[in-house]
Amino acid sequence: MFDWLFRYANPARFMGLSGALLPWLWSAALLTLATALYLGFSAPPDYQQGRTVLILFIHVPAAIMATNVYACMVVASLFSLINRHILADVAARTAAPLGAIFTLLALITGSLWGKPMWGTWWVWDGRLTSTLVQFFLYLGYIALWNAIEDETRAARICAVLALVGAVNIPIIKFSVDWWATLHQGESIMSGNLAGPFLVPFLVMMLFYMLLFVCLWLTRIRTLILERRLRSLMGAA
Amino acid sequence: MTPFLALLTRDLRLSVREGGGAVLALGFFALVATLVPLGVGPDLNLLAKMGGGILWVGAALAALLSLDRLFQADYEDGSLDLIALSPLSLEGAAFAKIAAHWLSTGLPLTLLSPILSVFFGLSGSAVIALTMSLAIGTPAVSAVGAIGASLTLSLRRGGLILPLIVLPLLVPAVMFGAGMVLEAQTGLTNGAVGFLAAFSLAASLLSPFVAAQGVRLNLAG
């Protein structure tokens, strides 16, 4: 079923293909960034939030990437466990720090949006709380990776952790939402990205995805070469 | 005696005999329950509001304290290899070890909680809810913790990483557990019992398989 994938899963083939794609992807990322910034700063102020919608343009994509990158990590971990392929190992490992940064950015920008809108830097509402837990899941995964010396073993063990986390995330989301309704009666105002704000947001979202793909590919390529370097040094 | 029971009783005896896990966890739990009022102040109304959550967090941390040795001790002295070779499957062995850990820490912590809840001025119904919630929920702590213990068993500093990877996974247990106490205090039904029981049951049934896989990955290298 995945034959087509494995033709590119050969590290040498992967290096060739990704090397050819990356300049185009970087250019596309730069172009979307410029467009998104232009559209965002040209957007009219919202009648409720004023110009703080500008924060939402970068907050919401970061929050979406926080979960999307974890999904990428889980898929790579599955391949790592089932097919025991080195490319999958490296892909899962390099995705984690990127996901952690996106999650951190979602938390910081969310807090900077919340201060003028809610009057406090932090609110224990469902979405903020699950994002915080998600951040800790990334940290645990990264810590475990760095603690295990043998790379292949670390890949398999961390893959198990990523999968356990994936099973648990929906439960955490459910429990956090349940807990949030338990503790606050009034509903708080949440960001709204409709009408004239939809297009700038979507372009910025596209930029975040392109940036992630570029960074992910670059990191995978770096780790593959580092591995080759180590084997060369070992042989010499 | 079946291999399952043999492993269970061996682990139980070890946890009591070494003066190790079981007693230390209880002492830790009691200290948390003492330090929080000392830090927060003696206002019993405030403490009663926080009591359920704090005792739950304290119990979960206390149970984690001895978890990093669950597989590690047997890994270091080689008995884990023997357990892997025994007629008992690794899944069965993991289940026996989780059960032994719960009996030696989760259960004593549950039994100690009504006494410690005196420090927090919990009402009678809240104390019953807290004890019930710990009885239902601590198996999940042992079970999810066992996954972390199996993944970190070959690490020298596993004890530091274990809480970092296990505590985020235990968020639902703490919320539902403290939710049961809240239900008793406010009288508003919130369904926490059902959610906690479901989480605990699912964790206890699934984690032996995951933990066995973790042990296998560590023994293979």
Next chain:
Amino acid sequence: MNFDLSPYGAFIWPAYAVSALLLGGLTLWAMARWRAVKAKLATLEKT
């Protein structure tokens, strides 16, 4: 384009600054690591 963000400039600019700093830093770091390993590999393969 309109850069008058009052009265929320104190929140909007830091949000963009932190994002630019972290994502830009991540990009520069990733590129630096890539160039470093490529250069090392090149010198090793020459000898």
